[in-house]
Amino acid sequence: MNAFSLQNGQMHCEAVPLSAIAERFGTPCYVYSRAALESALDEYQQPLAEVDALVCYAVKANSNLALLKVFAQRGAGFDIVSLGELKRALAAGADPQKIVFSGVGKSAAEMAFALSTGILCFNVESAPELERLNEVAGSLGKRAPISLRVNPDVDAKTHPYISTGLKENKFGVAYEDAVSVYTQASRLANLEIVGIDCHIGSQLLDPAPFAEALTKLLQLIDQLAAKGITLRHIDLGGGLGIRYKDETEPTVKSYLQPLLASLKERGLKIVLEPGRRLVGNAGVLLTRIEFLKPGAVKNFAIVDAAMNDLARPALYDAWHDILAVAPRSGAALHWDVVGPICESGDFLGRDRALALAPGDLLAVMSAGAYGMAMSSNYNTRPRAAEVMVDGTQMQLVRRRETIEELYALESLLP
Numbered sequence: 001m002n003a004f005s006l007q008n009g010q011m012h013c014e015a016v017p018l019s020a021i022a023e024r025f026g027t028p029c030y031v032y033s034r035a036a037l038e039s040a041l042d043e044y045q046q047p048l049a050e051v052d053a054l055v056c057y058a059v060k061a062n063s064n065l066a067l068l069k070v071f072a073q074r075g076a077g078f079d080i081v082s083l084g085e086l087k088r089a090l091a092a093g094a095d096p097q098k099i100v101f102s103g104v105g106k107s108a109a110e111m112a113f114a115l116s117t118g119i120l121c122f123n124v125e126s127a128p129e130l131e132r133l134n135e136v137a138g139s140l141g142k143r144a145p146i147s148l149r150v151n152p153d154v155d156a157k158t159h160p161y162i163s164t165g166l167k168e169n170k171f172g173v174a175y176e177d178a179v180s181v182y183t184q185a186s187r188l189a190n191l192e193i194v195g196i197d198c199h200i201g202s203q204l205l206d207p208a209p210f211a212e213a214l215t216k217l218l219q220l221i222d223q224l225a226a227k228g229i230t231l232r233h234i235d236l237g238g239g240l241g242i243r244y245k246d247e248t249e250p251t252v253k254s255y256l257q258p259l260l261a262s263l264k265e266r267g268l269k270i271v272l273e274p275g276r277r278l279v280g281n282a283g284v285l286l287t288r289i290e291f292l293k294p295g296a297v298k299n300f301a302i303v304d305a306a307m308n309d310l311a312r313p314a315l316y317d318a319w320h321d322i323l324a325v326a327p328r329s330g331a332a333l334h335w336d337v338v339g340p341i342c343e344s345g346d347f348l349g350r351d352r353a354l355a356l357a358p359g360d361l362l363a364v365m366s367a368g369a370y371g372m373a374m375s376s377n378y379n380t381r382p383r384a385a386e387v388m389v390d391g392t393q394m395q396l397v398r399r400r401e402t403i404e405e406l407y408a409l410e411s412l413l414p
């Protein structure tokens, strides 16, 4: 669904004009649509209703508590990568039995806390991690449920920074080594093998690599069964892409159907870890133009949001549509939309045809995923506020930081 639309010449989120949000809470500000979050989760849960399945939202895409609670209330589980994300998920009301713990560098303390809460599964990424987890579980008198993240070596054909399923990536256990690492795990007394997982990359627009990865994992599952190692679930990770510009967004159904077809009759529970797809198009970054700076070579629109608020353009050269909240009828010029940070890489969009005036509001679209979650305080800038819209209601779900808070943890030399 598209929760952001023009109504009477004014962009709204559901039934709330973005200008009203800017007035009440200031800019820069992230705005999320509750209906869009729920509908994105529904797109996954409906085709899976007939099978044993669990959708574990990847918290790293956007970890706001209110957003996590929306998903928890609708039965979602969570894919977490740190103690911090685990505590957030629990604070938002997550069921520990629906939490999977991913990540290449889990500390003993993180393992111990996750074991004490009774999570569904540790997605283990290396042999030494197995050894550590076995020790920690033993010291607590527990058995740790584990899955091995296997690297199926398929080319997801996405940006190198977000491709994770190739041999040269740091993630997971090499496909060729998987059987021997599972065998090693089966000999460790404090581990219980429950699953297998993979995550081949992010922003994938072609469902084919997912099916390819599944085929490879199923072959592995058969090899393991021959050795007496049986699994309860298969976790295919996240990675389904969204429309940022003019991409054709694969439907969730077209992605799930081939997977469901080959999983039928296997009696395996299916776990998925979508991040971006659940939140990306449910949020925008709302920003106001400070100055217009037309020039001989380039025109700059300097706005109050910057790369510290939304890093994706600077980091991946990612495209986000930038739309006027109240479009003007005048002639459009081409603008580089840039922030106030002292870096040439501080841009939100380049060469955008817009009719602008100082003080106008702009919406940076598709900013719900890896937006606020990757924000920083670079240049001692307070991070943006976050607002959740539900129908005609708007609610502040994270207030803007104060400047004093930004250095409150620091101390002067005596």
Ligand SMILES: *Cc1c(COP(=O)(O)O)cnc(C)c1O
Binding pocket: 058, 060, 061, 079, 102, 103, 199, 201, 202, 203, 237, 238, 239, 240, 273, 274, 275, 276, 277
């Ligand atoms: C990042 C990540 C996800 C979510 O990826 P999206 O592309 O946002 O769907 C899922 N699983 C793991 C292990 C990840 O690292």
